[in-house]
Amino acid sequence: MSVEENKAIVRRFIEAYNSQNLDLFDDLVAPDYVDHTHQQQGRESFKRLFNLAFTAFPDWHENVEDIIAEGDRVWVCVTATGTHTGEWNLSGGPLPPTGKKVAMTMVFIWRIDNGKLAEGWEVDEDRDFLKQLGIIEYTEKGKKLFPEDAG
Template sequence: MPLPPKDAARRFYARLEEALRTGDVDVLDDVIAPDAIDHQPDPGMNPGRDGIKDAFAGMHLAFSDVRFGVEDLVAEGDKVACRILTRATHGGPFLGFPPTGREVSYGVLDILRFSAEGQLLERWGLVEEGALRQQLAGA
């Protein structure tokens, strides 16, 4: 049975939270297609689901209590535009910053394309990395 794109997006972010909290990135297998494309990959990130899983495995070490607050979802066809507020405690090295123990929050704007079964096929995204870096630096 087809999964509406907004429901697929909510399930996707819930699984990301679970993966980051537990460190078990294999929970992402049912929400990310094996050949998914991230159009804004991290430097050196491998393609497909395995690359995305590797990126989140690294984030788990830095932000194991992450919470994704879904602020807005707008769907058109198989795509969903998402405005997410991310909150977490900086508990491990990230972006060259040693752990600070600080609570950080930053916005994410994603456009996600899903299959009818609810698997992520493509992602275009912007992360407020400047705001995150300022908080990690203590500014």
Template structure:
């Protein structure tokens, strides 16, 4: 089960890094359960698959060159845990902040629980503080 889940996650991840919103929406429909339970530090009114699609719409609008590099993957039983480094350039509105043209680099960790071969639940820990500091919202960021 762990190897199959890891392979599904890799397919999902590879499409996320294309920056192609339509392809991302299709892979979400393919590998994510419609009633996904999504725990992440993202304010929104959407739930399930729509919440995940909303996150990617917002991220790609704000950071069209967004790149998620996998640092570690651990798969055991019905879970896949991933530690990532995210990079991108702020070219669109993000969290009510107009484009700054600044680059960001931040870390995140996600736990994906699988059921029936699909992602059924996601927990995310994103270093939003580092992101906001680099965008100049929090003191100590790049000028």
């Protein structure tokens, strides 16, 4: 597939995510998909992860800021926004809704094989995301060291 076709697949995937259309995942994600970030394998595991996100952040939306492709790899930078209105299941247990709006920049790297997402990596700033939700707060020392982040 061409790099333009690979970019189109990623754009379709993000559109499916934004519209919460998991049916399109069957067309866009390989059955043996490998999620390196969340250490999961399989399209169904990937779908479960998205269902958890849809429950916690039903208005989550990703806007593509930049997309680059070379060979079978596609890098995409998105600005994501959402409101935490549902329970979010973290590895440490469920987090009740905070009602807080969050915004973050995320970078995804996908390997495309036979027209489907075959592998994926995610890079984002978890600390800032958790701070926006009010889950973490700086200590007094942290507020002095990072005053621009402590507000």
